[in-house]
Amino acid sequence: MSNQNTIQTGNEGSFLDAGRNYIARVKGGETGSLPALLGLIILATLFAAANPIFLKPINFANLLTQTATVTTLAMGLTFVLLLGEIDLAAGVTAGLSAAFLAISMSNYGVAWPLAVVIAISLGMLIGFLIGVLVAKVGIPSFVVTLAAFLAFQGLQLVVVGKGGLIGIDAPPILAIMNTPMPIAFGWILLAVIFVLYVGSALYSRRQRTTSGQLNKPMGILVFRSLTILIVGAGFVSFLNLERGANPAVTSLKGVPYVVPIVLILLAAGTFVLNRTKFGRHVYAVGGNAEAARRAGIQVSRVRIKVFMISSSFAGIAGILMASRQASVDAAAGRSIVLNAIAAAVVGGVSLFGGRGRLSDAVIGGFVIAVIDNGLGLIGLASGLNLAITGGVLLLAATADAITSRKSRTS
Amino acid sequence: MSTETPVIELKNVKKNFGPVEVLKDVNFSVRAGEVTALVGDNGAGKSTLIKGLAGIQPYDQGTILFEGNPVELKSPRQSSDLGIDVVYQDLALCDNLDIVHNMFLGREKAHTGVLDEGAMESKAADTLTSLSVRTVKSVRQKVARLSGGQRQTVAIARAVLWNNKVVILDEPTAALGVAQTEQVLQLVRRLADSGKAVIIISHNLQDVFAVADRIYVLYLGKMTAAVKKSETSQADVVGYITGAKTQEVGV
Ligand SMILES: Nc1ncnc2c1ncn2[C@@H]1O[C@H](COP(=O)(O)OP(=O)(O)OP(=O)(O)O)[C@@H](O)[C@H]1O
Numbered sequence: 001m002s003n004q005n006t007i008q009t010g011n012e013g014s015f016l017d018a019g020r021n022y023i024a025r026v027k028g029g030e031t032g033s034l035p036a037l038l039g040l041i042i043l044a045t046l047f048a049a050a051n052p053i054f055l056k057p058i059n060f061a062n063l064l065t066q067t068a069t070v071t072t073l074a075m076g077l078t079f080v081l082l083l084g085e086i087d088l089a090a091g092v093t094a095g096l097s098a099a100f101l102a103i104s105m106s107n108y109g110v111a112w113p114l115a116v117v118i119a120i121s122l123g124m125l126i127g128f129l130i131g132v133l134v135a136k137v138g139i140p141s142f143v144v145t146l147a148a149f150l151a152f153q154g155l156q157l158v159v160v161g162k163g164g165l166i167g168i169d170a171p172p173i174l175a176i177m178n179t180p181m182p183i184a185f186g187w188i189l190l191a192v193i194f195v196l197y198v199g200s201a202l203y204s205r206r207q208r209t210t211s212g213q214l215n216k217p218m219g220i221l222v223f224r225s226l227t228i229l230i231v232g233a234g235f236v237s238f239l240n241l242e243r244g245a246n247p248a249v250t251s252l253k254g255v256p257y258v259v260p261i262v263l264i265l266l267a268a269g270t271f272v273l274n275r276t277k278f279g280r281h282v283y284a285v286g287g288n289a290e291a292a293r294r295a296g297i298q299v300s301r302v303r304i305k306v307f308m309i310s311s312s313f314a315g316i317a318g319i320l321m322a323s324r325q326a327s328v329d330a331a332a333g334r335s336i337v338l339n340a341i342a343a344a345v346v347g348g349v350s351l352f353g354g355r356g357r358l359s360d361a362v363i364g365g366f367v368i369a370v371i372d373n374g375l376g377l378i379g380l381a382s383g384l385n386l387a388i389t390g391g392v393l394l395l396a397a398t399a400d401a402i403t404s405r406k407s408r409t410s
Numbered sequence: 411m412s413t414e415t416p417v418i419e420l421k422n423v424k425k426n427f428g429p430v431e432v433l434k435d436v437n438f439s440v441r442a443g444e445v446t447a448l449v450g451d452n453g454a455g456k457s458t459l460i461k462g463l464a465g466i467q468p469y470d471q472g473t474i475l476f477e478g479n480p481v482e483l484k485s486p487r488q489s490s491d492l493g494i495d496v497v498y499q500d501l502a503l504c505d506n507l508d509i510v511h512n513m514f515l516g517r518e519k520a521h522t523g524v525l526d527e528g529a530m531e532s533k534a535a536d537t538l539t540s541l542s543v544r545t546v547k548s549v550r551q552k553v554a555r556l557s558g559g560q561r562q563t564v565a566i567a568r569a570v571l572w573n574n575k576v577v578i579l580d581e582p583t584a585a586l587g588v589a590q591t592e593q594v595l596q597l598v599r600r601l602a603d604s605g606k607a608v609i610i611i612s613h614n615l616q617d618v619f620a621v622a623d624r625i626y627v628l629y630l631g632k633m634t635a636a637v638k639k640s641e642t643s644q645a646d647v648v649g650y651i652t653g654a655k656t657q658e659v660g661v
């Protein structure tokens with residue numbers, strides 16, 4: 001009577017079966033960031049055909065630094081979106097953090113590492129306040145963060161002074177966005193990523209084997225690690241090409257420092273979301289808050305922590321912003337939050353909560369940046385640029401709404 | 411049937427909502443290894459009785475004995491610590507998570523902060539296997555993709571996983587078709603046969619007679635009948651439910 005083998009774990013079958021399962025899931029609506037990835041490839045091909053500059057190393061490096069701030073903000077916002085909440089204040093939080101960074105260094109002579117800590121802590125504090133108002137007082141996050149959006153703009157004006165501009169001159173801060181790493185660092189970075197990925201995958205395979213469980217076909221691991229290796233090597237060698245306007249005077253080559261920073265944030269955030277209890281609870285609260293509550297999860301604590309994480313990411317985004325512009329003005333960060341939300345949603349993070357990954361936000365950030373950058377190169381008016389970005393966002397949100405409706409009614 | 415002490419025994423339990431008496435001196439007991447059905451018309455007080463056991467809505471008065479010892483059930487915590495688990499009608503599953511995640515929700519296994527997916531996966535599969543569940547193909551399916559009966563199965567298996575002594579099911583078959591109802595009822599039976607005390611609320615007397623050992627009838631907040639299934643008929647129970655018949659409660 002016992003049928004020990006009827007309940008599967010999804011790890012059965014060959015490499016090809018896994019591929020077929022993946023296609024079936026995509027057809028069933030679990031597309032993740034696949035549409036964004038395809039869109040990215042199509043857009044890049046179009047822009048490359050329209051203007052060869054698009055594919056120049058200098059433009060690619062620019063693209064990376066252009067998108068880093070928005071992408072970091074979007075990764076933080078992904079946590080909030082996973083709960084089905086929103087944070088309209090993330091941009092001004094970044095701006096305010098940037099202002100605190102700049103002022104503490106220039107007016108109070110604070111060393112840059114401490115200034116960085118101050119900027120991120122400010123973000124965390126803001127997140128805590130927003131989280132308490134949303135989770136404990138029960139005000140919708142849209143309203144709380146809209147109020148914060150307005151109030152912090154005012155605060156920024158007071159702190160920086162009307163029409164004011166605070167310069168950044170700490171070399172390490174400036175280096176993040178403006179200086180490439182030495183050539184070898186790019187390869188070391190890739191090697192570290194590869195070893196960590198393969199190592200952790202092999203480790204968890206061995207654990208499953210020792211506890212007598214089935215593993216996914218080895219082919220999947222080989223396929224994924226080769227993809228990382230090939231794509232990574234392509235990126236590194238491309239960024240290691242000379243891209244200075246006048247190499248004889250100043251040579252410019254190497255992976256920008258901001259790349260490992262964003263990758264570390266991506267890896268850490270993904271680990272928290274996928275491998276820890278807290279991460280699981282974030283998805284649970286976003287999927288069905290009542291079920292989470294009945295299961296004994298302290299929902300309001302999860303909410304507060306999520307806003308703290310999101311705003312800390314905003315604090316880091318503020319540092320990147322300050323680095324890129326080498327200064328902070330009174331309007332810093334005001335306009336980027338909408339791009340960041342668009343990035344997350346375009347990448348495949350659901351606005352309805354419970355669905356999305358940080359890598360989606362990164363891919364979405366690229367899409368938004370490529371549209372911006374490519375249209376600029378073609379010479380289209382910036383009005384059209386905004387309209388197209390808006391259209392892409394609407395498209396992504398429509399897909400999201402349809403997927404969510406499908407999974408609710410099935 | 412068994413003569414040992416009931417797992418839960420309620421004596422003269424009362425509950426008022428303002429001036430309205432919703433439970434009037436109710437006596438109720440459930441035994442291990444049995445399916446106890448709780449029936450009654452809409453508004454009779456079934457859900458109120460269950461919410462008291464779940465600790466969500468404590469009773470105003472009365473005695474609660476758990477395995478013969480007086481206990482308090484003032485919070486969901488106290489009730490789940492005793493091993494009482496409720497599978498609510500709306501199931502409360504997270505659609506965006508898979509079966510394993512749902513079964514371990516809020517009680518995930520972790521090693522130094524890192525989720526132990528492997529251990530959770532095998533425990534979940536073992537539990538489903540032990541209940542002879544055949545309808546669920548893979549434990550890694552998203553719950554959103556499951557049918558009503560499969561969802562009910564997951565919710566019940568979740569209650570089993572935690573070795574609860576008492577499993578309360580609020581209308582587990584209300585939204586199900588014929589085949590799925592049959593499967594869920596078989597599952598309910600196996601649950602009791604494995605030694606748990608099972609309470610099932612249902613409006614469907616056919617289901618009740620298919621699975622229950624003992625039937626309690628609430629009528630306007632009063633326990634008007636407590637009978638063994640073998641000693642009654644559907645017609646009698648309909649009489650108790652509509653108030654046309656009463657029986658001195660003395661089981
Ligand atoms: N929170 C409450 N406040 C006031 N009255 C309540 C409350 N909860 C239940 N009642 C009342 O108590 C009575 C019993 O309700 P209960 O939900 O226990 O009935 P039930 O037997 O579960 O009915 P159904 O079969 O429709 O689910 C009803 O008259 C209901 O209106």
Ligand SMILES: [Mg+2]
Pocket residue numbers: 456457458
């Ligand atoms: Mg009810």
